[in-house]
Amino acid sequence: MSWPLKPLNELCLLAVDCVNKTAPVVDYDTGYRMIRTTNIKGGFIDLDNVRYVTEEVFEKWTRRSRPQYGDVILTREAPVGEVGRFTEDVNNVFLGQRLFHYRPDPDLLDWNYLAYALLSRQIQGRLKGMGFGATVDHIRVGDAETLAIPCPPLPVQRSIGSILASYDDLIENNQRRIQLLEESARLLYKEWFVHLRFPGREHVKVTNGVPEGWSRRRLVDVTSKIGSGATPKGGASAYQPEGIALIRSQNVYDYRFDSSGLAFINDEQADRLSNVEVNGSDVLLNITGASVGRCCLAPDYHLPARVNQHVMIIRSDSEKFGPHYLLHFINSYREKQRILAAAGAGGSTREALTKSFVQNLEVTLPSRTLMEQFEDFAKDCFEQKQKLEMQNIRLAKARDLLLPKLMSGELAA
Missing domain, CATH: 1.10.287 (Helix Hairpins)
Incomplete structure (x- = not known):
């Protein structure tokens, strides 16, 4: 069965691009939240990991539109074609650049249907085609406005x-x-x-902020493994549709493992990376690039697995301390700032953590x-x-x- 194709600007009350420049942000919670392309994924919108702006900036950046329940958002760039929908009422939220804002006409288009139509293989293929060929893949505003979708009753x-x-x-x-x-x-x-x-x-004496009976030890002295892997020969073209999981930096977030985009390699490729075989509850730390310092535990449900060169395995020595404590220690504010500073985050060169730095990182043991x-x-x-x-x-x-x-x-x- 085929349904007629209709352009979205004829099915929506609102089909507008957001302000195409970066809003100035502040480093404290103002109550005015900015949604970025990284907050849009798989039909969902992450309203927690947001940036904040002042009221003045919020008013200026929402002159075109303000999102509300039932609105659907499309990323035009970085990446192309991600979709999210507002499933609850929102206040003081606005959309950052590279996001396109749809508000379906309820008499013509169901908002959930719109989101899933945009996520369908057919429309995703067209969106990727629209974005291909430019210096940076992106969808033009005009194409986002007139994008046609199947329109059943x-x-x-x-x-x-x-x-x-x-x-x-x-x-x-x-x-x-x-x-x-x-x-x-x-x-x-x-x-x-x-x-x-x-x-x-x-009942415990505290001296210089350290309780009696606690100690500071180098990570290398209280772990059984610290090491990163490699990308199989051939790079992404060598990945398989299924097989042994290859964990990359895009899978590692603070406290959270993201399974989307998980790569797979065959047994022969995995054998070459046998020195970085992942165990359940290994601590995974991103050591290069913009995601440097992100840290989570390896989930059991993706084993067996290996890591590439951008992810480091830190395996705690169970006789000395546990992986859950190590995870929270690395992700604590003080240690995270130390790690980011060592990696050169925010500087002009590529961010990176050396194996030596990680080995010599001092951990407090209670x-x-x-x-x-x-x-x-x-x-x-x-x-x-x-x-x-x-x-x-x-x-x-x-x-x-x-x-x-x-x-x-x-x-x-």
């Missing part, structure tokens, strides 16, 4: 949108639970090891009893989080299998 649109959104609603709910688990472990680490409000503190109490709590949070992440991977696969069949009419909505 409105009741069919609503049914398709509702079916697919039900999967994403479950994913979003799981994601909120994941964030709560992450936050629980972070708050406990901060309470015990930053503010030093740990159990039994009233008492064994306190360490074990924290590890038990954080490990439980991590295991619950992994179960939810695996559910989300299965839900996303099921949704992605349905999407082309519903969009083509092969399955009746």
Whole structure:
């Protein structure tokens, strides 16, 4: 079944490009949030990891439009073709550059359907084609305005949108639970090891900010492995549709492993990288580029795996301390600033961490009893989080299998 194609500027109340220059940001929470291309992915909009601006900048940058519930956003550049939708009411949020803003006419176009139409293989292929060939891949404003999508009757649109959104609603709910688990472990680490409000503190003497019985050790002395890998010969062209996972910097975020874009290599390629085989709960640290310093734990559900040259494995010695404590230590504000400074983040040269720096990074080790109490709590949070992440991977696969069949009419909505 084929449905007529109709241009989006005829189906939307609003189809506008955002201000095409960078808004000046501030380094504190003003309540005025800027959404960037990095916040748009896979039909979702990340409203947490945002930049902030002053009220004056917000008013200036929202003269064309202000997003609201049901709006759909398309990235025109860096990257081309990512899609997100506002699934809740938002206040004091605006869109940064390279984002195109659609507000469907509810009498003509269902907003969920629009998002999934833009995510469909057919439209994604056209978007990538529009963006190809320029110095930097990008979609022209005029092309974004007049982009034509299949337009079934409105009741069919609503049914398709509702079916697919039900999967994403479950994913979003799981994601909120994941964030709560992450936050629980972070708050406990901060309470015990930053503010030093740990159990039994009233009986422990503190000298120069270090409780009695705690110590400072070099990372190389309390780990069993520190090392990074390589890209297989042939680069991206050597990647396989399935096989052994190859973890790259784009998969590693603070506290979070991003499975999208995960590369795979064959057994022969993996054998050449046997020295960087990943174990469950290894700490992964990005050591080059704009993402330098990002750090998470390796998830069990992507093993076996290797890392490339941009990601370092740090494997804690279980006799001395645990991986969950190490993760939170590296991601703590003080240590993160030290790591970024050492990498030259924000400078004119390419950011990078040397193996020597990581080996000689000093880590604070609390008492064994306190360490074990924290590890038990954080490990439980991590295991619950992994179960939810695996559910989300299965839900996303099921949704992605349905999407082309519903969009083509092969399955009746």
